[in-house]
Amino acid sequence: MMRNMAFASQHSEIALIRRSQSGDRQAFAELIRCHQNEVYGVALRFLGNPEEAKDVAQEAFIRIYRNLGQFRGTSKFSTWTFIIVRNLCYARMRRLEKDGFCSGENEEGREDLETLPEALVIQRDTQRGIQEALGELPEKYRLVISLFHFQALKYEEIAALLELPIGTVKNRLFRGKTMLRESLEKRGIR
Amino acid sequence: MKDACREIRLRFDETDPLRGAHLESCEDCVREYETWKQLNRLLDEMPPVPAPDDLLEAVLAALPRPRPKALPFDRLEAASVVLGLGFTLVAILLRGTELPSLESLFSQVPLSSLSQVLAWAAVGGAIAYALGNETRTLISVTGSYEGQVLRRKAK
């Protein structure tokens, strides 16, 4: 059943991509609707700022539209789009750094938590605590944890996205979560 | 920590049948696995962050307009010039012959052959340019209408 549904959605995605490739904007709108949460989510995990993430997500979809002709279907469409998002994020981070903004970490090694959209929706203390503990983790660990748990990416997808060996991804996930757990225990969250 | 334990713990997030064998014999890892699963539960309960509501609309508004297949905008002027030159050529060929229609049109004003040629070239160019503009307007009107339909459907 699940496999049938996955097959059906994959099948209709290919149809949407083909139609978008021939200039059907309605089909592309449908593609955006299917992928906007993950594209925005990945940008947010890289940049840690909702405004910048929205900007990059918009830029990414325009680039995806322009380059749809180059998508051959040899990789998953989401993997292909994530690479575009990642490249835009790296470019944005370089620009922000040049302009004197901190990307991810500042002197204390923590992120301005108020800029995270989670801060708006989190009412529960536990979740606020987890968010804070995540914010205190070094960037490389937080990114892998976020991509794995919040974006539901597989090891292979994270490895491709970050251009790291799978072993390194697993190590960072393990190290990061071990640190996160210690930090949560100190906060009385378990 | 034993190497075997570390190796197993590194794979706590995998779905792997091999894990079961070590977990049956190592109480440390069983405890560790329980707290690991609890951490995963906590992380999975974190509220999702959906894309902003206006992202779709912003993307659609910023997409490049589809290019008209018939006559690209920047070539309209070139087409007008070519047509104007065509008219000029016709006028030059007709210069010697006595065409009543040509004569009657310009009979009110006495025109030399050269000014007749220029006049016809100007008329030709103007007609071509006007036709081009008409096409341009038509294309942009249908284009923006399509955009509106898309944006309405997106809501």
Ligand SMILES: [Zn+2]
């Ligand atoms: Zn063990």
